[in-house]
Amino acid sequence: xxxxxxxxxxxxxxxxxxxxxxxxxxxxxxxxxxxxxxxxxxxxxxxxxxxxxxxxxxxxxxxxxxxxxxxxxxxxxxxxxxxxxxxxxxxxxxxxxxxxxxxxxxxxxxxxxxxxxxxxxxxxxxxxxxxxxxxxxxxxxxxxxxxxxxxxxxxxxxxxxxxxxxxxxxxxxxxxxxxxxxxxxxxxxxxxxxxxxxxxxxxxxxxxxxxxxxxxxxxxxxxxxxxxxxxxxxxxxxxxxxxxxxxxxxxxxxxxxxxxxxxxxxxxxxxxxxxxxxxxxxxxxxxxxxxxxxxxxxxxxxxxxxxxxxxxxxxxxxxxxxxxxxxxxxxxxxxxxxxxxxxxxxxxxxxxxxxxxxxxxxxxxxxxxxxxxxxxxxxxxxxxxxxxxxxxxxxxxxxxxxxxxxxxxxxxxxxxxxxxxxxxxxxxxxxx
Numbered sequence: 001x002x003x004x005x006x007x008x009x010x011x012x013x014x015x016x017x018x019x020x021x022x023x024x025x026x027x028x029x030x031x032x033x034x035x036x037x038x039x040x041x042x043x044x045x046x047x048x049x050x051x052x053x054x055x056x057x058x059x060x061x062x063x064x065x066x067x068x069x070x071x072x073x074x075x076x077x078x079x080x081x082x083x084x085x086x087x088x089x090x091x092x093x094x095x096x097x098x099x100x101x102x103x104x105x106x107x108x109x110x111x112x113x114x115x116x117x118x119x120x121x122x123x124x125x126x127x128x129x130x131x132x133x134x135x136x137x138x139x140x141x142x143x144x145x146x147x148x149x150x151x152x153x154x155x156x157x158x159x160x161x162x163x164x165x166x167x168x169x170x171x172x173x174x175x176x177x178x179x180x181x182x183x184x185x186x187x188x189x190x191x192x193x194x195x196x197x198x199x200x201x202x203x204x205x206x207x208x209x210x211x212x213x214x215x216x217x218x219x220x221x222x223x224x225x226x227x228x229x230x231x232x233x234x235x236x237x238x239x240x241x242x243x244x245x246x247x248x249x250x251x252x253x254x255x256x257x258x259x260x261x262x263x264x265x266x267x268x269x270x271x272x273x274x275x276x277x278x279x280x281x282x283x284x285x286x287x288x289x290x291x292x293x294x295x296x297x298x299x300x301x302x303x304x305x306x307x308x309x310x311x312x313x314x315x316x317x318x319x320x321x322x323x324x325x326x327x328x329x330x331x332x333x334x335x336x337x338x339x340x341x342x343x344x345x346x347x348x349x350x351x352x353x354x355x356x357x358x359x360x361x362x363x364x365x366x367x368x369x370x371x372x373x374x375x376x377x378x379x380x381x382x383x384x385x386x387x388x389x390x391x392x393x394x395x396x397x398x399x400x401x402x403x404x405x406x407x408x409x410x411x412x413x414x415x416x417x418x419x420x421x422x423x424x425x426x427x428x429x430x431x432x
Contacts, residue, residue, distance in 0.1 A: 002129075002131075003131070004127065004129075004130065004131025004170075004171045007131070007171045007172065007174075008127055008131075008171055008177070011171070011174055011175065011176050011177055012176075012177055012178070012179065013176050013177070013178060014043075014178065015039045015040055015042065015043035015178045016043050016046070016047070017176070018040055018043065018153045018176045018177075018178055019040065019043035019044045019046070019047045020047070021119065021151045021153065021175060021176060022044060022047070022051065022054060022119055022151070023051075023118075024051055024052045024053055024054065025052070025053045025054070025118075026054050026055075026118040026119050027054075027055045027056075027057055027079075027115075027116035027117060027118050027119070028044065028054065028055070028056045028057070028118070028119045028120075028121060029057050029058070029110070029117045029119070029120050029121075029141070029142065029145040029149070030056060030057065030058035030061070030121055030122070031058070031122050031123070031135065031137065031138035031139075031140055031141075031142040031270070032058070032059040032060050032138040032140050032269075032270040032272075033059070033060045033061075033062055033084075033137070033138060033185070033270055033271075033272045034062065034123070034137045034138065034184055034185045034270075034271060034272055034278075035122055035123050035135065035137040035138030035140070035142065035270065036058065036061060036062060036063065036121075036123070037121050037122055037123045037153075037154070037155030037178075037180075038063060038065075038155070038180070038182060039155050039178055039180045039182070040121045040153055040155050040178060041063075041065045041067070041121065042065060042066070044056075044065075044067060044076070044121075045065045045066035045067040045076075046066070048066070048067050048069075048072050048075045048076045049072065049075055050075075051075050051076060052074065052075060053074070053075075054075065054076045054077070055076075055077055055078070055079045055116070056076060056077070056078050056079070057078075057079045057080070057081060057099065057115065057116075057117075058078070058080065058081060059080075059081040059082040059084075059103070059106075059140065059141075059334070059336070060082050060083075060084040060272075061078075061080075061084045061086040061087055062084060062085075062086065062185050062187075063086060063185070064086040065086075068086060068087065068090060068096070070090065070093070070095040073095050077095075077096070077097065078090065078096045078097070079096075079097050079098065079099055080096055080097070080098040080099065080331075080334065081098070081099055081101065081103075081106060081141075081334060082098075082103075082333060082334030082335070082336055083096075083098065083331055083332060083333050083334055084333075088331070088332060088333075091330075091331040092330045092331060092332075098331055098334065099115060100334075100335060100378075101115075101335060102296075102335055102337070102339055102340055103140075103239060103292050103296050103335065103336050103337040103340060104292055104293055104295075104296035104297050104298070104337065104340040105293070106140070106141035106144070106292060106293075107141050107143070107144035107291055107292060107293040108144075108293060110141060110144040110145050110147075110148055111144050111147065111148065113148070117144070117145035117148040117149050118149060118150050118151065119149055119150065119151040119152075119153065120142060120145045120146050120149045120151070120152045120153065121153045121154075121155070122135055122138075122142055122152075122153075122154055122155070123135070123137055123138075123154075123155050123157055123160050123184075124154040124155065124156050124157070124160060124169070124177075125156070125157075125158075125160040125161060125162040125163075126156055126157075126158055126160075126162070127156070127171060128162065131170050131171040131172070132168045132169065132170055132171075133154060133156065133168065133169050133170075133171070133174075134160070134161065134162040134163050134167055134168055134289075135167045135168070135169060135289075136160060136161045136162060136163030136167055136271065136278075136281050136282075136289050137160060137161075137184075137270065137271050137278075138269070138270040138271070139165070139166065139167035139269060139270075139289050139290060139291050139292075140269045140270050140291060140292045141291070141292055141293075142291075143166065143167070143169075143291045144291065144293070146169060146173065151175045151176075152169070152173055152174050152175050153174075153175060153176050153177065153178075154169075154174055154176075154177040154178075155177070155178050155179075155180055156177050156178070156179050156180070157179075157180050157181060157182065157184070158181060159181070159182075159183060159184045159275075159278065160184065160278070161278050161279065161280075161281040161282035161283070162282055162283055163281045163282070163283075163284070163287060163288070163289045164283070164284070164285060164287065164288050164289070165267075165287075165288030165289040165290045166288075166289075166290045166291055166294065167289040167290065167291075183275075184275065184278055186273065186274050186275060187242070187243075187272050187273055187274075188243065188273075188274060189222055189226075189242075189243050189244060189247075190218070190219040190222055191219070192219060192222070192223045192226065194392075195358045195359075195392045196219050196220050196223035196358075197223055197227075198392035199220050199223060199224075199356050199357075199358070199390050199391060199392050200220065200223030200224040200225075200226065200227045201227055202390050202394065202395050203224045203310060203354050203356065203388075203390055204224055204227040204228050204231075206308075206352060206354075206388070206395070207224075207228060207231065207234075207308050207352070208306060208350075209231055209232040209233055209234070210232070210233045210234070210235075210258035210306060211231075211234055211235070211306040211307070211308045211352075212234070212235035212236065212237050212258075212259050212260075212304040212305070212306060212307050212308070213228075213234055213235065213236055213237075213238065213245075213254075213307075213308050213310070214237060214238040214239065214301070214307065214308070214309040214310065214311075214337075214341045214344070214345070215238055215240070215242070215244060215245060215310055216239075216240070216309075216310055216311035216312055216336075216337070216338065216341075217240055217242075217272075217312075217336075218312045219312075220312050220356040220357070220358075221244070221310045221311065221312060221356065222242070222244045224310050224354075224356070225244035225245065225247065225248060226244065226247070228248060228253055229247070229248060229251040229253050230253070231253045232253065232255075233255045233257050233258045234248060234253050234254045234255070234256075235254065235255075235256045235257075235258060235259035235263075235266075235304065236248075236249075236254055236256065236266040236267065236268070237259070237261070237262070237267045237295065237301055237304050237307065238267070238268050238295070239268065239269050239270065239292065239295055239296055239336075239337040239340075239341070240268060240269075240270055240271070240272055241266065241268035241270075241271050241272075241273070241277070241281075241287075242271070242272050242273040242277065243273040243274050243276070243277055245266070246273065246276065246277050246280055249266065249280070254266070256286065259304055260303060260304055260305045261300070261301075261303035261304045262288070264286065265286060265287070265288050266286060266287045266288070267287075267288050267290060267295055268287075268288075268289055268290075268295060269289065269290060269291060269292040269294075269295040269296065270289075271289070292337070296337045296340040296341065296344075297340070297344075298340055298341075298343040298344040298347060299344075299347070300344075301340070301341060301344035301348075302343075302344045302345070302346075302347035302348040302351065303348075304348060304351075305348060305349040305350055305351070306348065306349070306350045306351060306352075307341075307344055307345045307348035307351040307352075308345060308351065308352045308353075308354065309341035309342055309344065309345040309351075309352075309353045309354065310354045310356065311324070311337075311338040311341065311342070311353075311354070311355060311356070311381075312324065312355070312356050312357060313338075313355050313356075313357050313368075313380065313381070314326075314327065314332065314357070314361075314368065315357075315368050315369075315370055315373055315374065315377060316355070316357065316368065316369055316370070316373075316386075316389060316410065317369075317370055317371065317372050317373045318369070318370075318371055318372075318403075318406065318407040318410055318411070318422070318425075318426055318429070318431055319383045319403055319406060319407075320383045320386035320389065320398045320406050320410070321373060321379050321381070321382060321383050321386075322338075322355055322379070322380050322381040322382075322386065323373045323374070323377035323378060323379060323380060324338055324355075324380035324381065325378050325380050326376070326377055326378040327374070327377075328374040328375060328376045328377055329375070329376025329377070330376075331378070335378075335380055338380055338381055339380060339381055339382075339385065341353070342355070342381050342385050342386070342387070343385060345387070346385065346387060346399070352387065352388060353385075353386075353387040353388060354387070354388045354389075354390055355381060355386060355387075355388065355389050355390070356389075356390045356391075357389075357390075357391060358391065358392060359391040359392060359393055359413070359414055359415040359418075360415045360418075364415065364417070367414055367415055367418035367422065368391075369391070369410050369411070369413070369414040369418070369422065370422075371422065371425035371426065371429060372429075383406075386398050386399065387399040389409075389410065389413065390413070391413045391414070391415075393412075393413045393414065393415065393416075394412065394413040395413065396409035396410050396412065396413050397409070398410075403431055404431055404432065407426045407431040407432060408432065410422075411423055411426065
């Protein structure tokens with residue numbers, strides 16, 4: 001028996017025993033999305049009444065674990081880096097708190113002790129012959145948290161791929177591990193309607209062969225992906241790899257050959273898709289998973305010429321300020337990596353940053369292009385960073401334009417039913 005194998009057996013335990021390492025006052029860091037370990041988080045939930053003042057920090061939780069309970073918030077609370085379906089209602093009701101931050105800077109906040117990381121829990125691949133596990137599903141901020149944590153707990157699952165990149169942890173760094181064989185959480189491609197399809201076509205027409213893509217989360221970015229399969233020699237440098245990107249790889253549209261940074265490699269920091277996607281990551285030399293301070297750093301990502309960043313927003317005002325993470329003052333998602341990649345695309349040679357949104361909400365009763373953002377809206381992408389804005393009615397290119405030119409361009413891609421009142425509001429504001 002090798003030393004890594006001996007350590008593996010020594011540190012294998014039940015989920016309940018692993019959850020016992022969490023102390024009062026600890027912050028437990030959980031990876032993004034599918035990287036969350038269900039057996040460990042169920043066990044932590046079962047133990048919550050015995051704990052006090054424990055925080056769980058995570059981007060995009062996928063399951064509503066029992067600890068997500070306002071009645072036991074004094075025992076375990078959730079401090080969100082980004083809201084998902086499991087935490088959004090709690091965030092809007094006030095019993096789930098959040099940490100405003102750029103996705104790219106979360107590792108720095110953890111490294112400097114500004115955001116605590118006492119315990120890390122994560123999904124992991126089976127151990128290789130050298131004693132290493134792969135955190136292929138989400139190395140994101142998790143690798144930084146492992147450097148700071150007192151306790152590292154892994155849920156080892158044979159369905160987790162062993163990916164390449166800076167996403168590996170050695171058995172000597174592991175405090176305890178549990179074994180599970182539960183199927184990984186899967187997220188399919190969204191339904192695409194005519195509005196999303198129209199927006200996708202406008203964006204696709206502006207993406208050249210040989211461009212490198214960052215694709216954000218959501219139906220409209222995926223609608224863009226679905227209309228790129230005729231392109232040639234696309235590259236991928238993104239935060240999320242999903243089934244949309246996999247479809248481009250399988251169609252031959254993505255080759256990564258013309259990337260000017262890490263040519264030949266698809267680069268991402270978390271995976272969210274189907275079993276087919278997760279299998280694609282397994283020991284694939286053409287894919288690397290890296291921490292988010294590498295993938296999302298604007299200076300690093302911008303080393304890719306012709307970087308095209310495609311991200312969605314909820315509302316935009318006539319100056320170009322984007323509210324992408326709240327509905328008025330009510331939190332909805334989070335800052336995530338939108339600004340990281342908008343700035344990266346702006347720095348990239350021949351890069352293009354796209355912000356996409358339907359022209360209306362609430363069954364065409366509300367214009368998403370507004371004179372000013374709704375009161376309390378969290379500004380995500382600033383007026384100084386915005387470049388292309390795309391609705392189903394066209395494209396407004398704002399970078400370098402005056403305030404008046406921006407207002408005219410945005411009104412021109414608003415829903416026709418709202419253009420007259422937007423013009424009147426713009427006149428009152430001195431923009432027309």
